[in-house]
Amino acid sequence: MVWTCPKCGRTFKKQNQSHYCGKTPETVDAYIAAQPEEARQYLEAIRKAIHAALPEAEERISWSMPTFWRNYSIIQFAGFKNHASLYPGPEAVQEFCERLKEYKTSKGTIQLPYSSPVPADLIADIARWCYETGNHP
Numbered sequence: 001m002v003w004t005c006p007k008c009g010r011t012f013k014k015q016n017q018s019h020y021c022g023k024t025p026e027t028v029d030a031y032i033a034a035q036p037e038e039a040r041q042y043l044e045a046i047r048k049a050i051h052a053a054l055p056e057a058e059e060r061i062s063w064s065m066p067t068f069w070r071n072y073s074i075i076q077f078a079g080f081k082n083h084a085s086l087y088p089g090p091e092a093v094q095e096f097c098e099r100l101k102e103y104k105t106s107k108g109t110i111q112l113p114y115s116s117p118v119p120a121d122l123i124a125d126i127a128r129w130c131y132e133t134g135n136h137p
Contacts, residue, residue: 018080028059028066032079038114039079045118046077046084053124054131068127074136075127086110088126091135096126 004011008021025031032043043066050068051057054075057068065078065087076087083104090108093100099122104111110126112119130136 024064025061027061031061031066035079036081039084042084042112042114042118043077043079045120046086046112046123049118049120049123050075050077050127052120053127057131070131072134072136074131082115083111083113086112086123086126088130089136091133092126092130095129095135096122099125 001015002011002013003015003017005017005021010021025034028047032040032047035043047059047066051059054068054070057070057074060067060069062069062073062076065076067076068074075092078085078087087109093105093108093110097105100110102116103113
């Protein structure tokens, strides 16, 4: 069964699929500002952790989500209804699997529930590893 979002007209396999509806934001600030209030502080904390680990990386929007870039896409993140997702790529999820046991992961994605503290040190370590190894989403 296919579900069509009544706001933007996109179709999805899941009923009421969470997605970004509307024009793609042009900046990371605009992306975060467009998120529900309860998600904004969490997303800002993720952004801060990545920026601290990769101060020379450029922030941009890619695939409609915040991306840290330096010659290539290093790491991305996005906000959803109950969690933020970090997209470091499948090699990073494998590399950090021991430290990620309390989080839901899938190929290349880490779900960070808003109900848990932001694991800033872990996020920074993953971002640094992605940049240093060239493994990226």
